[in-house]
Structure formats: structure tokens, C-alpha cells
Amino acid sequence: MSKAQLKPNDLEIGHFVVLPMGWVDHPFMRNQFVISTPEQLKILKHLKVSSIDVDLKRSTLKKPKVDNTETAKVSTKKSEPSPEELWQQKQRSNMRDLEQDLELQEELFKLAVTQLAMSPTESLQSFKNILGPALEKVYDQEGPLVLSAIVAERESEDVFAHSLNCLHLGLVLAKQIKLSRQHAEVFGLACLCHDLGMLKIPQNIKRTTQELTKQEQSHYRTHPTYSQEMLRKAAVFPKAILPLSANHQEFLDGSGFPKGLKQDKISQLTQLLSVVVYFDQWVNPLPSQRAFTAQQALARVFKLGGKKLNQNYSKALLQTLGVYPPGSFVKLDDDRIAMVVSTNPSALMQPLTQILESGKSLAMAPFVDLQAEGLKIKESFAKEELPSTLQTRLPALPRAILQLQINE
Structure with a gap:
């Protein structure tokens, strides 16, 4: 079978796709092409179609290597993550x-x-x-x-x-x-x-x-x-x-x-x-x-x-x-410094935050739900007012x- 219909979320880089729409209804130069970049894949996954035709013969998917070694068969048991994790x-x-x-x-x-x-x-x-x-x-x-x-x-x-x-x-x-x-x-x-x-x-x-x-x-x-x-x-x-x-x-x-x-x-x-x-x-x-x-x-x-x-x-x-929009830098009532990540429609004064810590990038900073933790915000300030050890954890030109x- 040389052709298949796949849901947009099942597409991969290397698939040769035939789009079920006119060229004015999508941002690509052609209706038929091989998916070659992550950006193309993201756009395809957001198209409002239930399925997309894929020509398997013209696709260039790489088959994953199979590891037959004994070590690959050994499964290491890990402890179950906690609710907080x-x-x-x-x-x-x-x-x-x-x-x-x-x-x-x-x-x-x-x-x-x-x-x-x-x-x-x-x-x-x-x-x-x-x-x-x-x-x-x-x-x-x-x-x-x-x-x-x-x-x-x-x-x-x-x-x-x-x-x-x-x-x-x-x-x-x-x-x-x-x-x-x-x-x-x-x-x-x-x-x-x-x-x-x-x-x-x-x-x-x-x-x-x-x-x-x-x-x-x-x-x-x-x-x-x-x-x-x-x-x-x-x-x-x-x-x-x-x-x-x-x-x-x-x-x-x-x-x-x-x-x-x-x-x-x-x-x-x-x-x-x-x-x-x-x-x-x-x-x-x-x-x-x-x-x-x-x-x-x-x-x-x-x-x-x-x-x-x-x-x-x-x-x-x-x-x-709320009083503290996403992207604000704030001090909590337990004196930790955080960045407001998301609004909280049920409690605008207690948004979702990320704690800024020295030596830890923003990507790894822990999240804190102020409403769930019963915490409040004491004050807010500009990025330039953050301690220098925390400023280095942020992009040089940060924009929310x-x-x-x-x-x-």
C-alpha cells in the first residue's frame, strides 16, 4: 500500500503530504511536498483538517535503529513521582x-x-x-x-x-x-x-x-x-x-x-x-x-x-x-522572589508563579500556585531591581x- 491517510498529529518529518485544500487555504508554496522542517510540521498540525493524504513511496522517513543488546532489554525500575513532581x-x-x-x-x-x-x-x-x-x-x-x-x-x-x-x-x-x-x-x-x-x-x-x-x-x-x-x-x-x-x-x-x-x-x-x-x-x-x-x-x-x-x-x-500581570517580578510574603507566569481567574491576586533561584535557569525554576499554597505577593519590581545573581538567570533582553x- 503506497498511500495512507493520517491525522495531522501523526505526521512526521519525511512524510510526503498531499494537502486536501486549495493553495490559497494554506501558507505553503505547493500542495504536495516532503515535510522537511519542524516549522512545516507545526503548521500542518494546526491546519483545520481531520486527515491528510501521505504518499508512502515518496516519503523519506528514516527507520529507527533496533537495539538488540541485552542491556536494551533490561528495564530499570524507577520510583513513582510524587504528586508535587x-x-x-x-x-x-x-x-x-x-x-x-x-x-x-x-x-x-x-x-x-x-x-x-x-x-x-x-x-x-x-x-x-x-x-x-x-x-x-x-x-x-x-x-x-x-x-x-x-x-x-x-x-x-x-x-x-x-x-x-x-x-x-x-x-x-x-x-x-x-x-x-x-x-x-x-x-x-x-x-x-x-x-x-x-x-x-x-x-x-x-x-x-x-x-x-x-x-x-x-x-x-x-x-x-x-x-x-x-x-x-x-x-x-x-x-x-x-x-x-x-x-x-x-x-x-x-x-x-x-x-x-x-x-x-x-x-x-x-x-x-x-x-x-x-x-x-x-x-x-x-x-x-x-x-x-x-x-x-x-x-x-x-x-x-x-x-x-x-x-x-x-x-x-x-x-x-489582576494587579500583577504575567511577566511581573514579585516578592512573596515568605520573601522568595518570583516571576508571575499565568493569571488565575479564580483569584487574580494569587497567580501562578515561578520561583527565581540563584544557579537555576528559568526553564528549571519551580512553579508555585499561590492560591493552593496560601501565599500572597508583598511587592513587585523591575527586572533591573532584581539581585544580580537572579538577573543572570533571565534573558538579557527579556520580553513577556x-x-x-x-x-x-
């Missing part, structure tokens, strides 16, 4: 799954940006391949929705990281304010595409640590207009996202940019986008801008609610993230990238 393993497994999701999302985002000018229809589909799973988690699946932080080495002007944070945080807010799924789909696409204009801003402006000159500041403030023009020129994106991309940096009092619009000229969806945009931008600013901790940025959004930002949406942000998961 099993729980720690589950948390690490969850984080690995989220990291894999992040890798796939980044590949799709890069592909979408590459396709935008020459193949806009395929670009839109690549953006939708990121949006679809997020929408499904927020609107279609049951169970408490959790926002988790993957801490990665990132440049501060990383458009992908900013756009993904806006998408995941924005969709949770959209659900909380009872935005319909149809409107949330448009809003989510705007979250992903609103900052594409930053790709046209020169690197010397985005990377300088010096205060921007008036000319540089003026150039930087054109990026929303660039975003709108890029999407308009593509001519396949919903027209409803154009004003969101153009006006996401506007403030209700007219002090924003690029047009200085006031409240009555800024749509409700744009006001919602502005809340998540400014929150993430204040936590992850350009090197020339002041950085705030996640807690400080959250307090700033709340303070500006009703003045520069929509008051109801600012309150919804606080109700979603938000991911969505259903808490089982």
Missing part, C-alpha cells in the same frame, strides 16, 4: 506547548509579512491562521481562560511580539465586554496588523537610546498611517480594520497621533485597541522611551481611563490581568509574550 511536570509540559505555539505563530507572522506586497490573499490567510486558534480558545471552548507569559529574548521594537500580545490580551477583553464573535474576528485581525507600519520606520529611530529629535519623533508618528496604507494597498483585508490601524495611537482628549482625533471621532473598537496597545507599549517601549513595569503600566492605563483612554475598557483590563490556554 507530577504537578511540576505538567506545568513544564504546558509551557513547552505554549512555546511551540509561539514558534508557529512567529513563522506564520513572518510569512504573512513576506507575502503582503506580492501575494496579499495568501498574506491574509497566514494572519487568519494565527487568529483562528486564538478565537477558538476565547469564544468556542469552555473552561477558565488563562493568559500566560513566555519570557523570550526580544528586541524592544519587535512588531511580532507586540502584535501577538495585543491579539491575545485584546481577545480576552473583547470577550469580557461581550463583543460578538463576528466583531471580535475583525478586531483580532486589526490587533495583528495595526503596527505593520513600524516595519517602514528606520532602524536608527527604533533602536536609538537617545531621546528622539523632533524630526525623528515626527517620522515615528507616521507609522499608523503607513499601516493603513499597506493594508489598503493589499486590497483584500476587511475595510473595517483600516481606521483601527490608522487611529490606534489616538487619545480621547486629542493629545494622541497622528491626527489628534478626539473621543467622538474614535470608534469603540479603536478605543479598545488603544487600551491594549498602550499597555504593551509602556511595558515594552522603544529604547528611547521610558519603560514601566507591567504593574505600573496597568496602573497608568487605569488612571488615564476616562481621560485619554476608554474608562470601561481600562477597568476591564485590570479585571482581566502572552499566550492563551484553557485552564483544565
